[in-house]
Amino acid sequence: MRTRLKDVAKALNLSISTVNAVLRNRSDISKATRRRVFDKVKELNYRPNWVARSLVTQRTQVLGVVVPDLSRSFFTEVIKGIDLVASAIRYHLVLTNTGEDPRREDDEVATLISKQVDGLVIASAHDPGDNVVWRNLSKMGVPFVLVDRAFPNAPFVGVDDERIGFIATTHLVDQGYERIAHLRVPSLSTGIGRVRGYLKALRQHGIRARQDYMVDAEFHSEASGYEATKILLQRSPRPDAIFAASDPIAIGAMQALLEEGVRIPLDCGLIGVGQVRYGEYLKVPLSTVDQHRVEIGKLAAKALLDLVSGQKKPAKPILIEPTLIVRASSLRHPRTPRPRGAQENRARAAIPRNG
Amino acid sequence: MRTRLKDVAKALNLSISTVNAVLRNRSDISKATRRRVFDKVKELNYRPNWVARSLVTQRTQVLGVVVPDLSRSFFTEVIKGIDLVASAIRYHLVLTNTGEDPRREDDEVATLISKQVDGLVIASAHDPGDNVVWRNLSKMGVPFVLVDRAFPNAPFVGVDDERIGFIATTHLVDQGYERIAHLRVPSLSTGIGRVRGYLKALRQHGIRARQDYMVDAEFHSEASGYEATKILLQRSPRPDAIFAASDPIAIGAMQALLEEGVRIPLDCGLIGVGQVRYGEYLKVPLSTVDQHRVEIGKLAAKALLDLVSGQKKPAKPILIEPTLIVRASSLRHPRTPRPRGAQENRARAAIPRNG
């Protein structure tokens, strides 16, 4: 049996509340008893029972984290960021994996709430159309912050996807590429933003977008990038650069290009998104756009903890500025001054575009 | 305010315990009240408060997971495995990252226990010499299972590291390599096992081990593999194959080899451990040994849940058989029948060698 407050009290012939007063650092306790209590606590190895405490205080020191897929390094990195700031103030994280199933998400969130988590970080599997998500949540009065996938009028921390598309595409233009294709993921808000940025960059540089230069792929699948690229290579004229919506897609694309004897970056430039590990050790070191995944987690946790402590109102969406990472796969003109500085940039929270 | 049992009872003019009886599916309740209660529960959207319930039942439906580093895909994959079986029976996971600090580990474990987790999966940061870890734990009576790093006489799930070393080295021998070096990690039990397997394989094939063919590196660091390989290349005669204790080390080694104009696998074979993502897309597709990380998590969770439900005694260590994955980096004799089958093998729990 674990030692309880009662045991400590009994051993000292004190009342429970006196012992408690000592532990809660109440000022009106004599030095003598204070010492006695502390000694006994150490001797008996007493640790307060958090379950009992939580029942009273309505605080568990636990944050719920809901993600659609633990296989994706994006989410594990975000979790790392959350943990970094949460653990610093002795909060714990409860994890749940929804497997991209909105119903399961609702269920898990409900369970987490009944487990009294102090707040939630959610990468929602819901359709951006649904406002079910945050409606239920705000009804329950549980603070929450969304990550990765934004919903209107809900606290959100994520990268600016339109900027990602814009930065990547602009970089390709700068490198002298002219027929820039895009492997997109139109099923997620994240993917849609990147398409917008892509189109915007083309427009800005007076390049006409071609429908047949946009092919669908899946975020997490090298195979989809491979297949999509095979399709792309049948276009005429062939694209001379590819902006892939994710690094896995780009890796599949790289495979397809090399297989067809297309030289990277000479015949075709390639850039992805995500800054996956080992990207620089691939057959051709892969240019990419860093989303600052850990930073997203950190900022989300900070925002959430602000909400939990009631210090701040639900803030406006926080959009992190992505960073271009140039490697060989998109570097056609090595003479062009390579933007080294960009790689060193730290993430900064930018002013949100929509309130 | 969230609805409580009391609210449901009041709304129906029933007593709390009657409502509770319905929800706990007690048999001696009339169909009529049963219906009324269920309807009201749905109407008021009642969810039992897990904190209160846990205080009474001494069960939280939560497992603690303690890992030294959330950056390593090994651990996130193990966590995925744990979650897979835990979530299936509606258990949640509480995460803690100890940052390889034994003291922090002890502290976190204590906190998790005071949060009343039903059991713990621990990848310990302690020195294998310490038996502090499981001594404290068994004193508290909290079920636990160790993963990744074994301690004598404690429930453990992991891969058989000696087999890893043996399999990898034997494979290199089979490919006709004769001067096989090893980039080792002697600071961890895991690394030590791999060294043993390496030496055993050499011995078994009548190859004399050379001290100067073993260079230290760090598990998670490409840079360390790179540096170590540079050292290795100064030996005379040069090694003609390298068994790296991890994939990151192997990736660093690959970089160093290519930089020095050493052809892989012709001049030098290379194999790692870990089956990292994108290993097949590297400059030279990397041979490796799969540790079945997700499987480790699954088995650990199963073993732990058995302990939690009190069905089984602390089992003997469970050692998973690793699987050789052959890719280009170690394939010098393409004519040699490539062990395709090995790639398809599923993990199996093997009989432990020591009790």
Added chain:
DNA sequence: CTGTTAGCGCGTTCAA
């Protein structure tokens, strides 16, 4: 300075 008392929301006797 210290002790008494009354909950937090739920589970579990035992009466009615």
Added chain:
DNA sequence: TTGAACGCGCTAACAG
């Protein structure tokens, strides 16, 4: 078939 009463371990009033 239903309800009253107690306790899980702790916090926080309020007395003394």
